[in-house]
Amino acid sequence: MTMLCSAAVHPGLVADNVRKEIDKRHTLNATMKTNTSMTKNGSEPFTRRKKPRKRYAPCEIEFVPSVDNLVEPADYNNFTQFSLNYILKEQKLVGNALFGPLFGGHQSLQERDETYYAENQTLHCGFVEGPEGHPSSGFDLDETDKAYMATCRIVVSSCIFGGSDYLRRPTKSKIGSYSKKNVCFIMFLDELTLATLSSEGHVPDENGFIGLWRIVIVKNLPYKDMRRAGKVPKFLAQRLFPSALYSIWLDSKLRLHADPMLIIEYFLWRKKAEYAISMHYDRTCVWEEVLQNKRLNKYNHTAIDEQFYFYQSDGLVKFNDSAQESVLPSYVPEGSFIVRAHTPMSNLFSCLWFNEVNRFTSRDQLSFTYTYLKLRRMNTGKLFHLNMFKDCERRAVAKLFHHRTNETTDPPPTNLRLDNTSSMPG
Numbered sequence: 513m514t515m516l517c518s519a520a521v522h523p524g525l526v527a528d529n530v531r532k533e534i535d536k537r538h539t540l541n542a543t544m545k546t547n548t549s550m551t552k553n554g555s556e557p558f559t560r561r562k563k564p565r566k567r568y569a570p571c572e573i574e575f576v577p578s579v580d581n582l583v584e585p586a587d588y589n590n591f592t593q594f595s596l597n598y599i600l601k602e603q604k605l606v607g608n609a610l611f612g613p614l615f616g617g618h619q620s621l622q623e624r625d626e627t628y629y630a631e632n633q634t635l636h637c638g639f640v641e642g643p644e645g646h647p648s649s650g651f652d653l654d655e656t657d658k659a660y661m662a663t664c665r666i667v668v669s670s671c672i673f674g675g676s677d678y679l680r681r682p683t684k685s686k687i688g689s690y691s692k693k694n695v696c697f698i699m700f701l702d703e704l705t706l707a708t709l710s711s712e713g714h715v716p717d718e719n720g721f722i723g724l725w726r727i728v729i730v731k732n733l734p735y736k737d738m739r740r741a742g743k744v745p746k747f748l749a750q751r752l753f754p755s756a757l758y759s760i761w762l763d764s765k766l767r768l769h770a771d772p773m774l775i776i777e778y779f780l781w782r783k784k785a786e787y788a789i790s791m792h793y794d795r796t797c798v799w800e801e802v803l804q805n806k807r808l809n810k811y812n813h814t815a816i817d818e819q820f821y822f823y824q825s826d827g828l829v830k831f832n833d834s835a836q837e838s839v840l841p842s843y844v845p846e847g848s849f850i851v852r853a854h855t856p857m858s859n860l861f862s863c864l865w866f867n868e869v870n871r872f873t874s875r876d877q878l879s880f881t882y883t884y885l886k887l888r889r890m891n892t893g894k895l896f897h898l899n900m901f902k903d904c905e906r907r908a909v910a911k912l913f914h915h916r917t918n919e920t921t922d923p924p925p926t927n928l929r930l931d932n933t934s935s936m937p938g
Contacts, residue, residue, distance in 0.1 A: 566794065682767065743874065828885070845877060
């Protein structure tokens with residue numbers, strides 16, 4: 513199926529064009545089913561050919577020989593500077609009898625647009641509480657854990673919520689003595705997952721550790737969708753670790769197989785980047801990612817369409833790998849492994865990406881490129897140094913496993929996706 517768009521398209525036309533294409537697809541699917549049925553019942557034998565399975569392998573990475581005497585380059589931190597503060601509490605809106613605290617806050621579309629400017633500002637970035645007397649908006653941590661996390665300067669973090677995965681410990685032989693002593697390895701769990709892991713023999717010691725992982729229990733998860741809840745530690749390391757200079761995020765399906773300091777040197781310092789994420793191993797265009805999410809029923813199709821129409825109306829176009837100067841090598845990331853310097857622009861991008869996941873679907877690969885391109889478009893001359901590296905490099909530093917279970921999902925609150933300052937296509 514071919515889906516068309518342009519950089520400046522009327523939202524209604526975008527929705528009409530996409531819906532026409534969807535109608536064509538439904539007609540084609542019905543025809544294909546009829547033909548297939550006739551073939552099965554006819555005299556010719558019906559055979560289904562299996563496509564050969566693609567194999568993906570790690571590639572060689574030339575790390576520095578040792579972390580000994582490894583220091584941040586003197587010319588590294590020459591990035592865009594501005595000040596970010598975060599909205600901590602919202603007051604009840606006058607005349608809104610249905611007000612309730614939301615972890616991501618009640619951000620209007622106008623406020624959302626204004627946050628894309630890389631300038632001194634106070635913005636929504638999770639952890640928003642309601643007025644006095646209202647319950648917590650979620651992601652509640654023990655004060656002892658928060659005090660420990662506030663001391664972390666370099667962080668490796670991951671999470672498992674809803675008992676959805678196994679605990680994968682970093683390969684100890686690959687982690688040097690410096691990192692074992694100076695890097696915080698934080699695994700966020702909810703109480704259900706802790707009980708599940710404990711029944712399998714993974715019990716924290718008296719200091720709260722399972723191997724290198726310091727276990728941090730999260731109570732009162734802010735979302736029913738475990739995938740969306742996992743975006744909190746994935747995108748908001750700057751909120752959870754306020755003193756951190758660098759952080760590495762691993763999805764729970766990965767096992768760390770390289771020293772964190774070598775990773776930071778290779779993906780950030782050597783490339784003079786403040787944010788590093790890998791390209792997807794198979795897809796480069798958001799259009800392909802949308803179709804794949806629907807094909808595998810990864811999320812509610814109507815919610816995906818709503819997000820996709822909105823992004824097209826705001827300038828999202830197809831990936832063009834033949835362009836002379838491509839902005840990114842791919843428009844679809846493999847978002848399971850992220851390396852960040854906690855710079856103002858990196859922190860802003862992380863907040864913006866989280867806010868898109870909070871407002872629309874929890875499928876963050878759908879919102880990555882839109883968020884990056886909009887940030888870039890609205891800040892001419894203020895560079896965001898992003899290193900989008902090959903997927904084989906990700907496979908070289910983190911071993912991939914299958915998830916234990918498939919998580920359930922729920923759509924984001926309707927009042928966040930729509931407000932009276934904007935009309936949604938269709």
